Every structure is written in C-alpha cells, then in structure tokens.
Amino acid sequence: QSVLTQPPSVSAAPGQKVTISCSGSSSNIGNNYVSWYQQLPGTAPKLLIYENNKRPSGIPDRFSGSKSGTSATLGITGLQTGDEADYYCGTWDSSLSVNWVFGGGTKLTVL
C-alpha cells in the first residue's frame, strides 16, 4: 500500500477533461513539492509536472498541476488517445524510514 493515495483508474472521452488526485500527509505532500510522471505503455516514466504546477519544456499546457494542503491534483484537458498511460505522483517524505514516495499510479483510459 502506497504512502500517497491515487485512484487506480480514471477514464474520459477524447476532448474531455480529467483530473487525477494524489492524497498524502503533512510529512510528505503537506510540506514538500509534488511532481507527476507519465508512463506510456512499455516505456520509461517521463517528468510531466514539477514543483506542484510547473511544466518542463515540451510538455503541452493541456497538462496542469495543483496542490492544496496534503493533496495534489493533475489535470489533463483536451484528452487525446495518446494520453492513455499510467500517471504517478511523487514527493519527498520527512518520516524516518523513507526519503521519496510515489503514489500507486492511476491508469488513464481515453474511451
């Protein structure tokens, strides 16, 4: 069971908007930046969002991130079939046993 909680799956039609939540605690999301990663089928993860809401160069503005308290959200607008992937949130955790934690991942299906 992951320290960060994500819904196992979400789905929406092409052109629609979807949000993926990531819930944590004060030892992780509450006091640290959140980043998001996209993993297309059969490929390595790729950075999508860093420092809660910043996009690396080359990432379209259809992707957005936000954080409030101990939760973060990834938003994707104008869904495309090519967005079908697994999405992971991650952040630093200040507890003694770990330094970095990932969410369990959310599979996005574009219907």
Add this chain to the structure above:
Amino acid sequence: EVQLVESGGGLVQPGRSLRLSCTASGFTFGDYAMSWVRQAPGKGLEWVGFIRSKAYGGTTEYAASVKGRFTISRDDSKSIAYLQMNSLKTEDTAVYYCTRLIMVRGVINWFDPWGQGTLVTVSS
C-alpha cells in the same frame, strides 16, 4: 541530448549478487545526484535510493526494503552510477530505472530524465 542508459540486468538466483550500471551523457554528471527507481512486473514505481553529488559529500540514502543489501556508488570520471545488489530476493524482480534528480535545500524535488530501464529477474 541528456541521456541515461542502464545495463547489467539479467537472471540471477536468490541470494546472489548483481551490479547495474547507468551511463550518462549530455550533461555534467558530477554536478548531479543520481537515483534508482524500480518497478515490479505489473506494479507501480518504487524508489530504491540515491547518491548525492561529491559537492554534497557523495553520500547515499536507501529505501527500507533494500537498506543493507543494495549500495549505490558513482564514478564521475566515467559518468557512471552503479547499483550493487547483494542477497537478492525474488521480490527484487523488477525493471530498474536510473534517473537524474534535482535537489533543493537537501530535498529531492523531481526526477528527470529517466533511462530506458534494465530488467532484473531473481529466480531459481
């Protein structure tokens, strides 16, 4: 182009050892901390550990699941990071990814880029 290439994966028996390598190019390797992340078949991402740059002591941190069995090291002259895995267990079976990490005020902020991964299978 910034690139990371892992190598060294394969089939290994439980209790044995294996060393993975991550060869970097396209950036000043010695300026960055490096990390390993693994993904068991059909499962999510699990952080394994990281090594700081020499400027920050080159020290290491590990996840509890691998602490005492895995060791991360680096050779800045060759732009290579290593993951030495000892006393391997079947549950260590996974694709192992090497990734560059950005740290701010001693805290990992994000991972970018990622290598293509190398598969380690622990089985008798």
